[in-house]
Amino acid sequence: MRPLARLTDAALEASVVGSFSRYGYRWRRRLEQWRDPPAMTGARVLVTGATSGIGLACARAFALRGAAVRFVARDLERAVAARDSIVDATGQRDVDFTLADMADLEAVRAVAQWVLAEGGDLSVLVHNAGSVSPTLRTNGAGVEVTLAGQVLGPFLLTGLLLPALAGASPGRVITVSSGGMYTVRHDLRALVTPAGPYDALATYARVKRAQVVLNAEWARRVASTSVVFHSLHPGWVDTAGLRASLPRFAAVAGPWLRTTAEGVDTLTWLAAAPSGVTSSGEFWHDRRVRSTDRRPATRSADPAGDGARLFAWCSSHARWSPTPGLYGQRW
Numbered sequence: 001m002r003p004l005a006r007l008t009d010a011a012l013e014a015s016v017v018g019s020f021s022r023y024g025y026r027w028r029r030r031l032e033q034w035r036d037p038p039a040m041t042g043a044r045v046l047v048t049g050a051t052s053g054i055g056l057a058c059a060r061a062f063a064l065r066g067a068a069v070r071f072v073a074r075d076l077e078r079a080v081a082a083r084d085s086i087v088d089a090t091g092q093r094d095v096d097f098t099l100a101d102m103a104d105l106e107a108v109r110a111v112a113q114w115v116l117a118e119g120g121d122l123s124v125l126v127h128n129a130g131s132v133s134p135t136l137r138t139n140g141a142g143v144e145v146t147l148a149g150q151v152l153g154p155f156l157l158t159g160l161l162l163p164a165l166a167g168a169s170p171g172r173v174i175t176v177s178s179g180g181m182y183t184v185r186h187d188l189r190a191l192v193t194p195a196g197p198y199d200a201l202a203t204y205a206r207v208k209r210a211q212v213v214l215n216a217e218w219a220r221r222v223a224s225t226s227v228v229f230h231s232l233h234p235g236w237v238d239t240a241g242l243r244a245s246l247p248r249f250a251a252v253a254g255p256w257l258r259t260t261a262e263g264v265d266t267l268t269w270l271a272a273a274p275s276g277v278t279s280s281g282e283f284w285h286d287r288r289v290r291s292t293d294r295r296p297a298t299r300s301a302d303p304a305g306d307g308a309r310l311f312a313w314c315s316s317h318a319r320w321s322p323t324p325g326l327y328g329q330r331w
């Protein structure tokens with residue numbers, strides 16, 4: 001990278017607002033001379049939560065590049081509208097969906113069966129579905145829905161789809177986390193049995209941090225020749241989800257928010273470009289690996305133990321464990 005581009009990136013990164021806003025994307029794109037991600041012809045991809053916002057833009061970007069798109073949605077009418085809009089916008093007709101709430105583990109098992117029954121490899125799995133739950137709700141097994149839908153459900157789906165992902169050698173699993181995770185340190189106990197009254201944004205931040213911890217743990221366990229794992233922050237993106245969860249922030253930051261096309265740039269690049277298979281387990285923002293901590297207070301004293309304990313908790317609650325020796329040597 002040229003010195004001016006490197007300096008600008010560092011200044012944007014230090015400023016936070018500059019980095020996460022649309023200006024971060026636009027300056028970096030120009031100075032680093034980003035090329036559009038390549039074609040994905042022949043790839044089959046699965047995106048969760050593709051009825052709006054980042055998920056819809058991501059599914060559209062994949063379809064535009066020639067990938068066969070499969071997606072998960074919660075609502076039939078919204079799913080049909082999303083599928084039709086993807087087909088109309090891209091001309092790619094190989095777009096299909098299944099219905100599931102990612103917090104419902106039986107529904108997640110059915111998603112995996114649907115993908116596996118079709119046969120063939122799965123090139124990319126995008127864990128995008130997510131929102132802030134304004135009130136405390138639990139799934140059928142008593143797990144809080146933000147945690148169930150954005151950590152436990154994705155964990156189970158990844159585990160069940162490993163055979164199809166490994167067939168793509170390597171398949172790519174990409175988790176849409178959030179800069180909100182920078183506000184908290186990972187703490188399994190606080191994640192699964194939080195003290196005090198329900199706090200929607202604190203719950204969301206802990207869940208987004210857990211996604212990053214789990215991403216690194218999957219990478220540690222699965223050989224990168226079989227499957228690679230990435231987590232990322234898309235930046236501040238103008239979506240219905242952002243406006244619903246942070247209405248005041250969305251109103252004030254409106255002019256600086258990224259478009260959804262800008263918000264899915266790094267995601268699409270990691271899914272399509274050769275650079276997406278040269279590392280595993282990292283946290284990305286604007287096509288670069290970023291630190292997972294911005295303050296010493298959030299730094300873990302035992303990252304390996306954190307990952308192992310979170311994986312074990314997910315494994316026991318999702319009732320899925322890996323077959324020893326499969327896809328790597330570190331189960």
Ligand SMILES: NC(=O)c1ccc[n+]([C@@H]2O[C@H](COP(=O)([O-])OP(=O)(O)OC[C@H]3O[C@@H](n4cnc5c(N)ncnc54)[C@H](OP(=O)(O)O)[C@@H]3O)[C@@H](O)[C@H]2O)c1
Pocket residue numbers: 048049050051052053054055072073074075078100101102103128129130131149176177178179233234235236237238239240241242
């Ligand atoms: N926008 C931002 O600035 C920003 C920043 C950082 C991270 N993110 C992350 O980006 C992802 C997408 O958010 P967005 O801003 O694009 O919001 P959005 O427009 O509200 O889209 C969220 C999508 O996820 C689906 N979804 C939510 N919970 C689900 C569940 N339990 N099961 C199945 N589908 C579910 C929604 O389905 P319905 O249509 O049924 O509601 C919708 O399709 C989230 O993980 C969010 O945390 C966003």
